[in-house]
Amino acid sequence: MTKAVIFDLDGTLIDSAPDIHAAANRVMMRRGIASFSLEEARSFVGHGALVFIERCLAARGREAETALRDQLLSDFLALYESAVHLTKLYPGVATCLDTLTKDAWPLAICTNKPEGPTQVVLSHLGIQQQFGVIIGGDTTLKRKPDPLPLLETIARMKAAQVVFVGDSEVDAETAQRAGVPFALYTEGYRETPVDRLHHDAAFDDFAALPEIIKRLLT
Structure with missing residues (x-):
């Protein structure tokens, strides 16, 4: 058995929250969205990358922007693949x-x-x-x-x-x-x-x- x-x-x-936090802030700031604190980012972790990005947008009152969500998710995943150094x-x-x-x-x-x-x-x-x-x-x-x-x-x-x-x-x-x-x-x-x-x-x-x-x- x-x-x-x-x-x-x-x-x-x-x-991994420090790396996730850094990657999220990079992609958000590229789109003119205010950055997040480490604790904010940590609280969004747990349900996968898509939900993480959705929670980021909801925290900034932009959850209805599905095209933006898809763009951010693609950008985030591109960084996330190698986000290991922190x-x-x-x-x-x-x-x-x-x-x-x-x-x-x-x-x-x-x-x-x-x-x-x-x-x-x-x-x-x-x-x-x-x-x-x-x-x-x-x-x-x-x-x-x-x-x-x-x-x-x-x-x-x-x-x-x-x-x-x-x-x-x-x-x-x-x-x-x-x-x-x-x-x-x-x-x-x-x-x-x-x-x-x-x-x-x-x-x-x-x-x-x-x-x-x-x-x-x-």
């Missing part, structure tokens, strides 16, 4: 992944970040080879919180049991709808209080995760 661990990416393994692993992630790999846990990524930028940032950070399956926001027909991407990840891993590790409302809903145990990393992009989010375990230090996984998959 194969047991495996599936991770969200942005806000869970990596803090992105960092959260503390303890590298050691945790090494521990899980040494303990022979199959690992995968299920993220709403497009697959291309996902592969680029994982390679840049030197952890791409640790994940046997990588599902991005454009890999399947739907994105999280629809359970399809997570269920597709499980199917490709041929896993009978999994733990999904994420940081956000989107991840919590995805795990709940897919019917899999959910470990909540509390230091990511979440806005809802922990006690109001569905989760089977919560942690703020990646050193605790290997034991949480063993407990949830016993």
Whole structure:
């Protein structure tokens, strides 16, 4: 019986908000749209690039401009593909992944970040080879919180049991709808209080995760 661990990416393994923020401000300012603070940009992350751009426009009262939205999305994705230089692993992630790999846990990524930028940032950070399956926001027909991407990840891993590790409302809903145990990393992009989010375990230090996984998959 194969047991495996599936991770969200942005806000869970990596803090990519600084790169996303910088790319968004570049494309917005080209069109004469006021720039965003880092915290504003961080609050828009989680549902994929299209929703991110839609939230940016809504914050500036221009959500009805669909042609502008499409132009901004195209410009943003062109920058986003290589926006990795400000992105960092959260503390303890590298050691945790090494521990899980040494303990022979199959690992995968299920993220709403497009697959291309996902592969680029994982390679840049030197952890791409640790994940046997990588599902991005454009890999399947739907994105999280629809359970399809997570269920597709499980199917490709041929896993009978999994733990999904994420940081956000989107991840919590995805795990709940897919019917899999959910470990909540509390230091990511979440806005809802922990006690109001569905989760089977919560942690703020990646050193605790290997034991949480063993407990949830016993």
